[in-house]
Amino acid sequence: MTSAPGRRSSIFTRLLRHGFTDPSAAERLLDSAGPAPLRDDPVLLDALGATADPDLALLGLVRLLEAQDGATARQELLDTLIAAKPLRDRLLGVLGASEALADHLARHPSDWQALVTYEPRDLHPGVQEFERGLADAGDPVTLRVAYRRCLLSIAARDVCGTIEVAQTAAELADLATATLRAALALARADAPEDAALCRLAVIAMGKCGGHELNYVSDVDVIFVGEAAGGADEAKALRAATRLASHMMRICSETTVEGSIWPVDANLRPEGRNGPLVRTLASHLAYYQRWAKTWEFQALLKARPVAGDPELGEEYVAALQPLVWGAAERENFVADVQKMRRRVVENIPATEIDRQLKLGPGGLRDVEFAVQLLQLVHGRADASLRSGTTLDALKALAAGGYVGRTDAAQLDDAYRFLRSMEHRIQLHRLRRTHLVPEDEADLRRLARSLDLRTDPVVTLTREWRRHASVVRRLHEKLFYRPLLDAVAALATGEARLSAEAARERMVALGYADPAAALRHLEALASGVTRKAAIQRTLLPVLLGWFADSADPDAGLLNFRKVSDALGKTPWYLRLLRDEGAAAENLARVLSAGRLAPDLLMRAPEAVALLGDGDGGGLAPRSRASLEQEVLAAVRRADNAVQGVTAARGVRRRELFRTSAADIVGSYGTESHPAEADQGALVDLVGGAVSDLTAATLAGTLRAVVREGWGDSLPTRFAIIGMGRFGGHELGYGSDADVLFVHEPRDGVDEREAAEAANKVVSEMRRLLQVPSADPPLLIDADLRPEGKSGPPVRTLKSYEAYYRRWSLVWERHALLRAEPVAGDEELGRRFTELIDPLRYPAAGLEEEAAREIRRLKARMESERMPRGADPKLHAKLGPGGLSDVEWTVQLLQLRHGAQEAGLRTTRTREALAAARTAGMISEEDASILDEAWVLATRVRNAVMLVRGRAGDTFPTVPRELGAVGRYLGYGPGHAGDMLDAYRRTARRARGVVEELFYGGL
Structure with a gap:
């Protein structure tokens, strides 16, 4: 029958509107089908248009109608479709999504009636309902038909x-479980004598065991057999093997009705080389002695599904302790990670970008991450022991092992990717995990997922977005550094059980185990998410604290920080998830007083520890620090608030620097301590000097704003001297400075001088306001005439003084003068003024050299603390900082005018330049550099450990041990550290005797 042209055009347009891609072919199908309602009824056309592939759905419907037994049956089917929306949606939905199920309905045209029933109790059938659906299957062929009929109902609901x-x-x-039972029943019926000899249990593994099977997948199983009724064990195992093999063939072999799915037993002990069926004792012996890490991971999803239920339960119960103890195996985490990488490496290059299951960002990334976390933490937390990925992920989030946001994103991505996988397989019921390339296939796939607007583009975008989320979170969770440490703990430790807890604390080195246990109880007790995360963190942190000289202080400080940040959602999440943050924090909190004290005043600075590559601890540039400080001063209402804000920045940045110093000195498990200790010295000296300069710049701006607005009547510059000018400040160093000003045009010199003096006075006052922050003292005693001279001079005054009155020590001090804040042009002109003094063209007169030697000797004699051991004094003792610096500076005074490399304020740079110029041998330069670096690190260590500056090693054993740990010496090796210092200093003193005192 052929429609009129106008009518044909109308139907053609309607078909296009309903999503048919080949309306002409659809028209021909509608006409060939015969009954007018199929062509004319808008309800049917709407329903076809709502399917994933209207063309495929129509073709399937026409085939089904043609397969009906007579016109009456066809009309009954059409009438039912039009009248019953649930059936219409189910049947047409399946026909539009699955060519394979349409083929099944064409071969078995009455099976559509399996979709008629629509009662709430029928929506979620379980194993028993499926067993009833397979009950009439008396042979492998009818079992396949019944299986497809059950599959049809699942697909329809899906x-x-x-x-x-x-x-x-x-x-x-x-359904797979019911099918395995039916297949085993058929095998038993075919061999009743074998069935009488043995007990056989079928254990589902993989996705079937985890209640998360695909439409088309191998069903992984393990068989366990025992003798029945006193039968001989060998005969019983042979009988069980025959039954198991027959059951596998029933499911796997291809018949006129196709196959069901392959039954795969290769996850059994020894794989395909091992016996198909073993006794429970044989299984246990294998797993206890020979099993590899991946085999325990596979057992996580083991579940008895068929055969002897008691034997199946015995198997799972016997293997569970081994599964949940697997994480204690050596290199467990690394083995699981290596196995995942190996899977990715074996994907063909042509498939890797289309792999939903195995590729990066695929389903396996989610599953491996979840399973690894389960196996590591599930030893102590039974709530994690689910074989179902999404249930386990939910439990991990509830227990605090995974962040809620991360878990929600993984759940969403996993569901989307599994939905894609299901719909891809449903089309032809073929085992595949590749996203199709054909546009028609992609369009059908997208529409099946209800992506109807620009379906192909939308599907690709959503797929890539979810895969990107999975890849990112897989890297974050699967390669989390904390996992290795948690896995290395014994199960009892992970639980923080009270049994033998005191002895454990003593063994770890805690001096007050009772107090330590109180801290643990306060941190980890309760059922809150916070307590759950703490229970994950604390066993590992305890070990890291124990690696320090003062574990008790580390744990106490951690409790203080945790109390201060207890309601901050990101804090514990940071320690659990972000790189080496937890280990870095443990090192910092147990290394001494300075860094923890800084952190207690600004607990939010913990966030700086979270960058796994150390970027969060990298020192900031002077420009960026100054920009932040000046912006804070601008926002302040007055000078006091402005300086307070500047101090806040300084506090945080001092913590950043001290933490970087400690982490670099201690190292981490993944990044051992740096071999180049000079790099750490340069880092600290440069960072603290830049921070001091930025703080002074902010203080200067605050004073000027409050007293004069934006126009101070005189230009004003601050010149760094000593270690400040040399970029070598320590944590506790004063800031040696000179102040210089120059009246602006038209300003009276007296007015300018008054303004400059007021600026200096106010800066000192504001920086000395009592505060809990580390003090910043500015010392101007290196100015002309010392304490007797004016605190600030004009540039002309400096010029006149230096021309007429300067002494050798002043020229010597100017070697380290460098502008640090204020008017840059004025600072540059001051530098031009002093260069001829500190780098004299004629070199240094011999009398001046003798004067410098006399000054050094007098300084050492007068300033050495009474009772101090000179050989252990890092600043003034033999081979200490003073020895090295004065030797280098004498070289600068003598040869700086001729050798450009010597014109630097930095000791190590000048020493390197002298070596390059041949003024000092390679060996002597190396000896002096090593001594200077070591002495500087000793001073930094003392400040970090004690919280106050010092030039000598502490006498308190605990503090001495902490200094030793910072310098790389383990417990009990403080004596070795002192001997090494004396040895290094003695060698340096020998070089100084020759070069500085020997007529250099």
């Missing part, structure tokens, strides 16, 4: 959205 993807996977697993 494509109509009656069940979501996790429920679909669970129903598929239940």
Whole structure:
């Protein structure tokens, strides 16, 4: 029958509007089908248009109608479709999504009636319902037909959205369970004598065991057999093997009705080389002695599904302790990670970008990350022991092992990717995990996922977005550094059990185990998410604290920080998830007083520890620090608030620097301590000097704003001297400075001088306001005439003084003068003024050299603390800082005018330049550099450990041990550290005797 042209055009347009891609072919099908309602009824056309592939759905419907037994049966089917929306949606939904199920309905045209029933109790069938659906199957062929009929009902609920993807996977697993039971029953019926000899249990593994099966997948199993009724064990195992083999063939072999799915037993002990069936004792012996890490990971999903239920339960109960103890195996975490990498490496290059399952950002990334976390933490937390990925992920989030946001994103991505996988497989019921390339296939796939607007583009975008999320979170969770440390703990430790806890604390080195246990109780008790995360962190942190000289202080400081940040959602999440943050924090909190004290005043600075590559601890540039400080001063209402804000920046940045110093000195498990200790010295000296300069710049701006607005009547510059000018400040160093000013045009010199003096006075006052922050003292005693001279001079005054009155020590001090804040042009002109003094063209007169030697000797005699051991004094003792610096500076005074490399304020740079110029041998330069670096690190260590500056090693054993740990010496090796210092200093003193005192 052929439609009129006008009518044909109308139908053609309607078909296009309903999503048919080949309306002409669809028209021909409608006409060939015969009954007018199929062509004319808008309800049917709307329903076809709502399917994933209207063309495929129509073709399937026409084939089904043609397969009906007579016109009456066809009309009954059409009438039912038009009248019953649930059936219409189910049947057409399946036909539009699955060519394979359409083929099944064409071969078995009455099976559509399996979709008629629509009662709430029928929406979520379990194993028993599926067993009833397979009950009449008396041979492998009819079993396949019954299996497809049950599969049809699952697919119908799936494509109509009656069940979501996790429920679909669970129903598929239940159908597989029922099918295995039916197949085993057929095998038993065929060999009753074998069935009488043995007990056989079928253990589902993989996705079937985890209640998350695909439409088309191997069903992984393990067989356990025992003798029945006193039968001989060998005969019983042979009988069980025959039954198991027959059951596998029933499911796997291809018949006129196709196959069901392959039954795969290769996860058994020894794989395909091992016996198909073993006794429970044989299984246990294998897993206890020979099993590899991946085999325990596979057992995580083991579940008895068929055969002897008691034997199946015995098997799982016997293997569970081994599964949940697997994480204690050596290199467990690394083995699991290596196995995942190996899977990715074996994907063909042509497939890797289309792999939903195995590729980066695929389903395996989610599953491996979840399973690894389960196996590591599930030893102590039974709530994590689910074989179902999404249930386990939910439990990990509830227990605090995974962040809620991360878990929600993984859950969403996993559901989307599994939905893609299901719909791809459903089309032809073929085992594949590759995203199709054909546009028609992609369009059908997208529409099946209800992506109807620009479906191909939208599907690709959503797929890539979810894969990117999975890849990012997989890297974050699967390669989390904390996992190795947690896995290395014994199960009892991970639980923080009270049993033998005191002895454990003593063994770890805690001097007050009772107090330590109180801290643990306060941190980890309760059922809150915070307590759960703490229970994950604390066993590892305790070990890291124990690696320090003062574990008690580390744990106490951690409790203080945790109390201060207890309601801050990111804090514990940071320690659990972000790189080496937890280990870095443990090192910092147990290394001494300075860094923890800084952190207690600004607990939010913990966030700086979170960058796994150390970027969060990298020192900031002077320009960026100054920009932040000046912006804070601008926002302040007055000078006091402005300086307070500047001090706040300084506090945080001092913590950043001290933490970087400690972490670099201690190292981490993944990044051992740096070999180049000079790099750490340069880092600290440069960072503290830049921070001091920025703080002074902010203080200067605050004073000027309050007293004069934006126009101070005189230009003003601050010149750094000593270690400040040399970029070598320590944590406790004063800031040696000179102040210089120059009246602006038209300003009276007296007015300018008054303004400059007021600026100096106010800066000193504001910086000395009592505060809990580390003090910043500015010392101007290196100015002309010392304490007797004016605190600030004009540039002309400096010029006149230096021309007429300067002494040798002043020229010597100017070697380290460098502008640090204020008017840059004025600072540059001051530098030009002093260069001829500190780098005299004629070199240094011999009398001046003798005067410098006399000054050094007098300084050492007068300033050496009474009772101090000179050989252990890092600043003034033999081979200490003073020895090295004065030797280098004498070289600068003598040869700086001729050798450009010597014109630097930095000791190590000048020493390197002298070596390059041949003024000092390679060996002598190396000896002096090593001594200077070591002495500087000793002073930094003392400040970090004691919280106050010092030039000598502490006498308190605990503090001495902490200094030793910072310098790389383990417990009990403080004596070795002191001997090494004396030895290094003695060698340096020998070089100084020759070069400085020997007529250099």
